[in-house]
Amino acid sequence: MANDRDVLPDNVKPTNYSISLFDLKPAEPWTYQGQVEIDLQVNKPTKSVTLNTHHLNLHSASITVESGKHGSSVKSNDISFDKKNQRCTISFDQELPQSKKATLSIAFDGTMNNHMAGFYRSKYKPPVEPAKGVAKDKDSHYMFSTQFESSDARRAFPCFDEPNLKATFDFEIEIPDDLSALSNMPEKETRKSKKDGHKIVSFDKSPVMSTYLLAWAFGDFEYVEDFTRRKYHGKALPVRVYTTRGLKDQGKLALESAHQIVDYFSEIFRIDYPLPKVDLLAVHEFSHGAMENWGLITYRTTAVLFDEYASDQKYRNRVVYVVAHELAHQWFGNLVTMDWWNELWLNEGFATWVGWYAVDYLHPDWNVWGQWVTEGMQTAFQLDSLRTSHPIEVPVRNALEVDQIFDHISYLKGSSVIRMLSSQLGVETFLKGVSDYLKAHQYGNAKTEDLWTALSKASGQDVTTFMDSWIRKIGFPVVTVAEEPGQISVKQSRFLSAGEVKPEEDETVWWIPMGLKTGPEATDAQREALTVKEDTYRDIDTTFYKLNTNQTGFYRTNLPPQRLIELSKSLDKLSVTDKIGLVGDAGAMAIAGHGTTTGLLSFLEAFPAEGNYLVWSEVLSSLGKVRRTFSSDEQVSEGLRQYALKLTTAAVEKIGWRFQPNDDYLTGQLRALLLSSAGLSGHKATVDEAQKRFQAFIDGDKTAIHPSLRSAVFKIAVKNGGKDAYKAVQHEYLNTTSVDGKEITLQSMGQVQTPELAREYLDWGFANVATQDLHSVGISLSNNGKTRETVWQYTKENWPMIRERMGGNMVVLDRFLKMCLQKFSSFELEKDIESFFKDKDNEGYDRGLAVVSDTIKGNAKYRERDMEVVREWLQARGYMK
Incomplete structure (x- = not known):
């Protein structure tokens, strides 16, 4: 694999960076000056050094090489650029000898861009009077931060921007006196700058880490703070959530979650959190959801801020999960990093699974594994059922290709197979293997097989054999079931949503845990995993059986049509995750032609009395796919609308509009979902009530709509109220002070x-x-x-x-x-x-x-x-x- 990579020459290797940024222009042209000194190990004699740069101007470069007791300094006589590959080569007129220590010094300048990549600026409107030093223009104020993953550290400073070229980092930055600066490590010192009204903030040396995990930020920041309950090196660690001025109280939910999760992960990974502080920073403009920079984690505002009185409750769930996901990376990704980008899933798949594992620990009443099956697993199935999918571990030749594999395969399929494996091994055994893996490779890089080795040793099972096809092969299987009295025959084949799998596309034989329940009491019936194309399982009570219990296996099931009908009469025997899986599978079989849409619609008619939000979410998602597909035919579209209306009417009339004091999180989410679905399907009472509440809201009564019902009411109002309602929601977008208000209004205006x-x-x-x-x-x-x-x-x-x-x-x-x-x-x-x-x-x-x-x-x-x-x-x- 390494030979297929287009990587930097190995004649030198970085060991430490000292970065100094100064003369920052907080307005057009938004430039800054920089100086970087990179300590290098010169592995073999060379006359040039090649490293990564992108959108930087390099003014000068020199190198000092230690040789024996003396060192010699050489200025570069030529700096050439390969813009396509984002590299520059610094050449010298004499050969540099092999040396354990050389220092490359580069003077450069860059731009604090507005592309949410590299070192960039984010605009915002402050809710309170900001500090005088805040950058601003006629419309907005600005904060500044970094986003370096996957390959954008090179936009901020010249560097060896590959994940296995780890080094330590010293960082300092010149900023206005009344602003705050942050970086991965605690502040070392602040000294007065020669520039009037400015100071220079420097930070402690970082641990050895990849360039993409370096981070810094500055702006008009304030914070809320708590401390871990565990002691680390004899003292509790400070945990802070930073925001721009006026928003810090909305960081309390993230803070409450973060300090508990740091302690929890330290416990289950059996390795203490390795840095002296944990900072979470809300960034106003952000291309991703969050970024796991070591010790300074950056977040989109809606992924870290939450207003107890004004936010939609669904964002509570989002904040806790995203905080957990990024904190998981502090160990799995930061302490131990994938060797190359083809193993990105090692970072993201594991962090996704263990992030939900932590949320389940904090909030067992949320049934997050039901949420996982309806949101995470079904989304992974959707992309992986295409011919244009890719294996979890996908070849990446050049780091510039990697951004496109930050997708549902790396995150969601990756975490699905982790969940399947942890279920097979037992979670405690699985986490013991993870701990051993982290300890063996800490502060270094590792490959997928290193994780499998640790898990095999901890479990006494051959994990590589289980997982190889799941990781290296494209797609996933469907298990087709045929029934005979007292037994079932099963056949595995690759599933494609377009159907018609060609023989050459169906050569993989997956290891498939059966997870079988059977009999009147739906008891577990242990069976060996399916490791061949076809097999028969005997002694099955075919009056009731269910494959893939709790949907822990990453595969679809294709049941005989009559079995789906029988299961619709036995929903009380099924768990929430089992119901979700059956609905998702029935919808997928209809799309692929292995089943029928009419079979799906008949099956869904069994669910009007369902009381669980997560099951309803999958029911309405599957129905939504059908309605979108056939929406071009007005007659069929109207028939499906009437069907959706009938399906939801009893449930929406039962749950009503009023939030009760004892309503749990899932009940509130079910109310919002049913009101939205029924209202958009034309349920008259719901439409009338939504329009009444909407009018009161825009007339000034902000209590007329519960925060968790804004999305439903706004959508129903725009659909039925024409341009006037659209303009009213647009006005709300421009004036909302709620952290989630912009997302909700944008989604609503599309009606x-x-x-x-x-x-x-x-x-x-x-x-x-x-x-x-x-x-x-x-x-x-x-x-x-x-x-x-x-x-x-x-x-x-x-x-x-x-x-x-x-x-x-x-x-x-x-x-x-x-x-x-x-x-x-x-x-x-x-x-x-x-x-x-x-x-x-x-x-x-x-x-x-x-x-x-x-x-x-x-x-x-x-x-x-x-x-x-x-x-x-x-x-x-x-x-x-």
């Missing part, structure tokens, strides 16, 4: 019902909405059958503007295209998209376009196959006139 209003929304969005949130504009319109095609037409007509606006950060552009274009079900539209991008430079989002193409083709095939069958079923059941 406009005409192409004209959709176009107006897109124009307004690209003129007024932060780049990080533009995908919310496109997605909300793409989910709407009345406006879906408008998004594509607008994209074509305005491509140069969109490319320019988002192209500074390909993660943002790739996400926009994938999420906005894959909802179509038309072969013609797929061809139009392919034709439009055919002559474009698609580097950075080509994988995304392939996913779009594959998804639309599958949707179109599904629509053509089942349209008339669905029409007949709806007519026969009285849903259509």
Whole structure:
């Protein structure tokens, strides 16, 4: 694998960076000056040093090489740039001898850009009077921070920007006297600058770490603080949540979670948290959800801030999980780092699983594994059921390719197979193996097989044999079941949402834990894992059985049609996760042609009395996919609306609008979900009440809508209230002080019902909405059958503007295209998209376009196959006139 990598030359290796940034311009042109001294080990004689730079100007470079008792300093006679590969080569007119210590000094300047990558600026509107030193323009104030993963440290300073070229870091920065600076380590000292009104803040030397984990930030910060309850080197560690001035109280939920999770992970990993402090920073503009910089974790505001009185309760869940995920990385990713980007899943898959594990520890009443199955696993299935998917461990030749694999395969499929393996080994044994792995490789780099070795030793089982096909092969299996009296036959094959798997695509034999329940009491029936293509399991009570108990296995089941009917009569014997899995599998089988949409719709008719939010979430998600696919036919679309209305009416009338003091988290979320679904399906009483509350809200009564019902009410109001309601929600976007208000209003405005209003929304969005949130504009319109095609037409007509606006950060552009274009079900539209991008430079989002193409083709095939069958079923059941 290493030979396939396009990496920096190995003639030198960094050991320490001393970085100094000064003369920062807090307005156009937003530049700064920098000096970096890199201590190097010269591995062999050389006349040049090659390292990474991107959008930097290098003014001068020199190197001092220690040789014996003396050192010699040599100035560079040439600095050349390879812009495509983001490298520069610093050449010298004499050969540098092999040496354990050399110091490369580089003077440079860079830009605090607005692309949410490298060292960048974030604009915001302060809720209170800010400090005088805050950068501002006529519209906004600014804070400054970094985002270096995967390969953007090179945008901030010249460096050896590869994960296995670890080093220590010393950092200092010159900032205005009344602002605060943060970095990975605690502040070492503050001294007065020669520049009037400024100071220089320096920080302690970091541990050995990868460049992508270095971080710094400065701005008008304040914080809330708590301390770990465990002692580390004899004292409790400070844990702080930093925000810009006026927002710190919204960091209390994250703070309460963070100090407990640091202690919990220290306990279960059997390694104490290794740094002297834990800082969490809310960043106003952020391309990702959060970033695990060691000791200074940065977050999108909605992933770390929460207002107990004004936030939608769903953000409580999000904040606790994202805090846990990033803290998991402090060990798994930071202390031990993947050797190369092909093993990104080692970081992300594990952090996702153990993040939810920690949330379950803190909030067992949330049933997070039910949430995981309906959100995480189903999303992973969706991407991995495409021909354009990729293995969990995917070859990455150049670090510039890696951003496109920060996707649902690395995160969600990766964590799904971790969950499957931990269930097989037992969680305690699994975590013991993880601890051994971390201890063996701490402060270094490791490969997937290193984890398997540790887990095999801890468990006494051959983990490599279990997991190799899951990690290195593309796709996942469907287990097709055939019944005979007293036994079932099972067959595994690769699952593709488009169906029609070719023989050459179906050569993998997965290790599949059966997880079988059977009999009147649904008792566990231990069976060996399926490790061949076909097998038979005997002594099965076929009056009731369920494969893949609690959905711990990452595979779909294709049951005989009659079995699905029988299971719909026995829902009381099924766990929440089992119900979710059956609904998800039934929907997937319909799409692939292994089952039917009518079978799915008949199965869903068993759920109106269901009382669990997570099950309803999967029911309505599966139904939503059907409604989107067939939305182009007005008659069928209306029939499915009537079906959705009937499905939800009893449940929404039972749960009502009022939040009771003893309502738990899941009950509140169920109320919001059912009101939204029923209202958008046209349930008259819900629509009338939503419009009444909306009018009171915009007339000034902010208590008229519960914070967790804003999304439902705003969407229903925009759908039914036309331009006036759309404008009122737009006004709320511009004036909201709620941390989640912008996300909620953007999603709601997409319920406009005409192409004209959709176009107006897109124009307004690209003129007024932060780049990080533009995908919310496109997605909300793409989910709407009345406006879906408008998004594509607008994209074509305005491509140069969109490319320019988002192209500074390909993660943002790739996400926009994938999420906005894959909802179509038309072969013609797929061809139009392919034709439009055919002559474009698609580097950075080509994988995304392939996913779009594959998804639309599958949707179109599904629509053509089942349209008339669905029409007949709806007519026969009285849903259509």
